[in-house]
Amino acid sequence: MEVLLAEFEGVSWSMILLLLAVGFAAGWVDAVVGGGGLLQLPALLLLPGMSPVQALATNKLGSIFGTTTSALTYIRRVHPSLRTALPTACAAFCASFGGAIVAAALPEQVIMPIIVLALLAVGIFTASKPDIGRLERLRHAGLGHLSRAVLIGAAVGFYDGMLGPGTGTFLIIGLVTILGYSFLNASAHAKIVNAATNLGALAFFAPAGHVMVLTGLVLGAANMVGGYTGARMAIAKGSRFVRIVFLVVVFALVLNLGWDVVTDWIP
DSSP, X not given: OHHHHGGXXXXXXXXXXXXXXXXXXXXXXXXXXXXXXXXXXXXXHTSTTOOHHHHHHHHHHHHHHHHHHHHHHHHHHTOOOHHHHHHHHHHHHHHHHHHHHTGGGOOHHHHHHHHHHHHHHHHHHHHHOTTTTTSOOOOSOHHHHHHHHHHHHHHHHHHHHHTOTTHHHXXXXXXXXXXXXXXXXXXXXXXXXXXXXXXHHHHHHTTTTOOOHHHHHHHHHHHHHHXXXXXXXXXXXHHHHHHHHHHHHHHHHHHHHHHHHHHXXXX
């Protein structure tokens, strides 16, 4: 217990309240379209002595509470296809574990510009096609559908283990554009897979001692409330609402990650 409490040594009550507020907001955003890491990671890096790897690992612990809560809410109310979601989640879990292993050696200066350009292209594509994701128009039947879903889960899971920001957003992109899901149903599937990617990364980070447990549990409590609230709101308002939030988050990701790329290039 003393070791856990030592995490908050020198941390003010105002900072703890900020973490709770950020955790709630991140859980809400994650439940609707993903991208909550945009909020949580910078807040964690404000804590005294928090390294980037610790921030990434602790973010996973906080996020898994929110993604699991929102996933269960979607399962009860939207009834996503578990025959598709569970194999996809298994692939994402394994790939996320592998991504976490190589996270420290990732050539971020090369990868990040590609991610920014991909997000920008997806945002423009989605904005220019107002009907995409509004209705369910599933593509590819049987094994073809499942294999594509598993590949999406593996690719995004590996990314989540390495970097993280926008994982749920990338999952929704793939499920809507490649497989023809509506935005609401894509969000439901994405939360199940996202919970698995968080767990996969934690399976590596936790034994390695990178997780700040008490900080992660504080974030996790707020994430649960935000995740439940966000999932209920998305379900109540439907795919049009999810699409709007999706576009806002995509372009926020482009600005945030794009700024990181520019500052890395400036000596």
